[in-house]
Amino acid sequence: MKPREPLRIAVVGTGRMGADHVRRIDRVVNGARVTAVVDVDAERAKSVAAGVDGCTAHTDPAAAMASADVDAVLVASPGPAHEAALLAAFEHDLPVLCEKPLTPDAASALRVLEAEQALGHRRVQVGFMRRYDAEYVRLKALLDSGRLGRPLMLHNRHRNVASSPFFTSAMLISDSVAHEVDATRWLLGHEITAVTVLRPTPSSGAPEGLRDPQFVVLETDGGAISDVEIFVNCGFGYQVQAEAVCERGTARIGDGHALVTHTAGHWGGTITQDWTERFAQAYDDEVQAWVDSTRRGEVDGPSTWDGYAAAAVCEAGVRALEEGSRVEVDLVEKPPLYR
Amino acid sequence: MKPREPLRIAVVGTGRMGADHVRRIDRVVNGARVTAVVDVDAERAKSVAAGVDGCTAHTDPAAAMASADVDAVLVASPGPAHEAALLAAFEHDLPVLCEKPLTPDAASALRVLEAEQALGHRRVQVGFMRRYDAEYVRLKALLDSGRLGRPLMLHNRHRNVASSPFFTSAMLISDSVAHEVDATRWLLGHEITAVTVLRPTPSSGAPEGLRDPQFVVLETDGGAISDVEIFVNCGFGYQVQAEAVCERGTARIGDGHALVTHTAGHWGGTITQDWTERFAQAYDDEVQAWVDSTRRGEVDGPSTWDGYAAAAVCEAGVRALEEGSRVEVDLVEKPPLYR
Amino acid sequence: MKPREPLRIAVVGTGRMGADHVRRIDRVVNGARVTAVVDVDAERAKSVAAGVDGCTAHTDPAAAMASADVDAVLVASPGPAHEAALLAAFEHDLPVLCEKPLTPDAASALRVLEAEQALGHRRVQVGFMRRYDAEYVRLKALLDSGRLGRPLMLHNRHRNVASSPFFTSAMLISDSVAHEVDATRWLLGHEITAVTVLRPTPSSGAPEGLRDPQFVVLETDGGAISDVEIFVNCGFGYQVQAEAVCERGTARIGDGHALVTHTAGHWGGTITQDWTERFAQAYDDEVQAWVDSTRRGEVDGPSTWDGYAAAAVCEAGVRALEEGSRVEVDLVEKPPLYR
Amino acid sequence: MKPREPLRIAVVGTGRMGADHVRRIDRVVNGARVTAVVDVDAERAKSVAAGVDGCTAHTDPAAAMASADVDAVLVASPGPAHEAALLAAFEHDLPVLCEKPLTPDAASALRVLEAEQALGHRRVQVGFMRRYDAEYVRLKALLDSGRLGRPLMLHNRHRNVASSPFFTSAMLISDSVAHEVDATRWLLGHEITAVTVLRPTPSSGAPEGLRDPQFVVLETDGGAISDVEIFVNCGFGYQVQAEAVCERGTARIGDGHALVTHTAGHWGGTITQDWTERFAQAYDDEVQAWVDSTRRGEVDGPSTWDGYAAAAVCEAGVRALEEGSRVEVDLVEKPPLYR
Structure with missing residues (x-):
């Protein structure tokens, strides 16, 4: 691939998330093109491909990846289909952006982990997109700077207006808290060693039988505690908040003020110094x-x-x-x- | 131009602002390429062109615009050079994005206005970029919705850490308040009919002889008042704030909370309803x-x-x-x- | 008067404000009692006196002040009655807390000023109660500390839900902006040298014929500018805000966050250090x-x-x-x- | 006691808290006097009594309570002395304001509970002063109004700059979290049924050997969860925050904005409607x-x-x-x- 040529991408999965990634690469992102889309639903694949110049439609990921004009793969199919798509990409040694979850369970994730090691080099980026959110990035940079000392606790809130009809009590953990699991690991640089889940009486706003909200406590190998309120039928809005409590101060994101810190007698945030930033x-x-x-x-x-x-x-x-x-x-x- | 081909742009002026626009088109924006750069300083033009695939360097705007691979022009040269560049673009009937100011004075602006009318169709977009800022856009949408009633007053704050050494007292108006002049006109949909400038004792933080800060009161043909604090050596940060006072509430931007309203007994803002937005x-x-x-x-x-x-x-x-x-x-x- | 005995107070005027002061002294304040109330309406005076142990009712201020059990006077009658009440208090050399305005015009105020000087010592405290508001007190202390440098501008907002039916355009200045006039003088320590009043098209929420809102610009002998938005039919709430813009930062009160400052790259406030304060x-x-x-x-x-x-x-x-x-x-x- | 006569109070304990209550009754509170103070340290009792008109000094609570000029008792001695003082007050059938804790353990508290029942009427108010804090009062009123639906979770933060030298790990619970225990019971109207304490690695800012911070999870008989971060050596300030998560919204206090709610698409607070309130x-x-x-x-x-x-x-x-x-x-x- 010549460095200044656009990256040619095959998008696997053209549901809501996949179609949005196709639009993003076609209309927003600089330096890339969608040259192939894949879906088990051939009609949907064709319809999405029709909207993009020079894009072909496929039903088999492996076929798309074998094509000469594909440099990289974006996997946005349902979780259970990820393992096969990833192994196919490894076969063609193609870089992959794989939507989260990597795979739906630890055993299949371990198989992918081993296959990538057999390849001998990293090929996969997992779609934990909070690592690219400006507020999380600022919080991470502040924690890494050491200015607040060692992180002791992380308080997380994750609220959705309403859950999909098919949502189960277990999915509050595996679909939603999964984001806080990665955020905790990334922000603190610790692995998680134990999990406790508290189960308040469900909200009357939650569908019958759904354990919503839940309160999850994660313990880490660095001696920190990360607690997560997950409430997927809160009714009032979508909110993601995180507050790191460190030895010399706290830092909070998600309140709509960017990053707010509390340190030595003062609370507040920083002021942009320049119009190029603002x-x-x-x-x-x-x-x-x-x-x-x-x-x-x-x-x-x-x-x-x-x-x-x-x-x-x-x-x-x-x-x-x-x-x-x-x-x-x-x-x-x-x-x-x-x- | 075929609709799905990238727009081929000549950038006139490769100083700080022009060079940044070249980078933006080359690396950030989707659907465009820089095919020519122009600068009176031939070395600078060449050096900027060298960083972009397939880009040529010129010292004369008209020559660049005459080239076959230019579909549009971005003018980022110093203000006094704008009139000539705009008239050249009109000659080739090319669309122009012209950095503010359109031209440095009303007489030259009037000549451009007449030349464009002679062309018979609009070709120019002026670079009042606040109209593209998410907070201003939300404020404008709220005012246009009529939910707060008619706007009566607009309070503006415009603060810079420090001014350039060459900044004059008049430039606080023509360079800085120029943004609030456009914002007032755009947000209210009124023309400005009179200007008063109050002159407090200058800050000791301002260079000797500079009238900084100033307090500017604009009256509009819609009966509104727009006041502007302009303070270009405030020392502590870059701040742009606007508060619209309407018949049924107020709305404020620039405090780092996105849009905050005060209406019937309540202050606050809206909560994102969806992760796709957040x-x-x-x-x-x-x-x-x-x-x-x-x-x-x-x-x-x-x-x-x-x-x-x-x-x-x-x-x-x-x-x-x-x-x-x-x-x-x-x-x-x-x-x-x-x- | 023995220092530990309660102060015995005559309250002149038993309208809304006077009756509230009687309640305050009787039920809230430590170290004082109401021993006399005065009102031209004898029935109202009697009814208020009846609610307070050992309190007599009067129709003539001078008679009340002549009584042996009065140590001090609180004047809360209508403005035009203040001059007579103050001169009577001077005659008995009694300390007075006089509700604002001191008197309704400069000429009568000057007569009181001269009478107090003839007495040879200060006897009057004027009821500019904002000087006792915790937020204004913190702002004043910050300005006096010099930490932000010299104040250059003061931006004031003063909004009422709705005005009384008898309110006139002039009363927006003499009744409402009067508070900002005192706050400006007190906060800055300057005298005011000139006044300009801008008159936007009145809000449709204001009574027919009332010039509401108004925008008032005060100039001071210290070279500062103080602007006041006065809007007495804003409809949504009662708001009093002030933002001091100084050479090295700004400080704002009235947003519901106590005092917020903007200084050298940071915005925010202070955190209480102790539970005794919180x-x-x-x-x-x-x-x-x-x-x-x-x-x-x-x-x-x-x-x-x-x-x-x-x-x-x-x-x-x-x-x-x-x-x-x-x-x-x-x-x-x-x-x-x-x- | 005649209704309009001042209440005559004996204050038991003249340490930091007791002396402050003496000052409060003498200088701030309306309608009460301190007529007796009690301390095992006779010199301290005398010195405090000397500052108050008509106040006697005692070393034995019972003797003070037997005096003719005592209508009520305020107990501010160390916790282990509370039981005796309360039982003495019951003997004289005097009303008591007892600083928290009622007594240091459940068994002694139970004895007091039984003694008061034997008396046949309530005589004791316990000093859980958060129930009198304006922000907690507003939060309680909002929860009781039912406007947000049933409370599901309560997130509490309790931070001190530094702990006293004698503070033990257990005292983080019994001295500090005791406030959240009462606040949880009062705000939710539930009894607490189980407690879990998570123990992150202590902060290097905490004294050697002190388990600080701790993270406490309370379960209630109403099916709610209340979590408490207690951090008594946070170094930066004193902070007490509470966020109630209900079926139809959240409400938060302690951020310096009074009460902030999140409901149906909006966050924010209320605006005072009247100057008498502001x-x-x-x-x-x-x-x-x-x-x-x-x-x-x-x-x-x-x-x-x-x-x-x-x-x-x-x-x-x-x-x-x-x-x-x-x-x-x-x-x-x-x-x-x-x-």
């Missing part, structure tokens, strides 16, 4: 919006009239500053082109 | 990171070991839930490949 | 509640059962700590006395 | 400060000059409003009396 995303979005509208042959966004009006007001403002008085603004009549 | 950016960043590392031939991010450990902990957790007791986690030894 | 008011309220219920011959609050249950749970907790296991709590049956 | 404490403090300074023969607070200056500025403001222009303020020279 408005970085706005610049990216501005240029992306301009590229997208221009490719559609349209002109959107602030117009020449807006540029002119700003120039006229600023001119009046500078006079008001110099003269220390109120200055009226005199604009030409707004031309029809800009109405 | 973690949308994390998914984008995850896939981009995977594409970038894979193109470099590297494997980063959560490993197969992380996937296996999560599966083992979740299995133990499900047993802890079912048995109502503490369950220990039993992992295989960590293989060398993952250390 | 729960000082709770202790005062606890003992006051116990005294009040005991004087009524009642027993309220946490009972012996609550004390027993806490002891039993803590005993179990200590065992759980020592044994590292879950320990059940065994309580006796709850006796009827505590149900 | 500034109630300021009015109380203003009048108390005036009474205190007047009893000392001093005049403090806002002066006649402040009243005059405010009147003059408001007059100028009303003219500025009417004329729509900037109006200068003209003050007389400040007289020496007010400098």
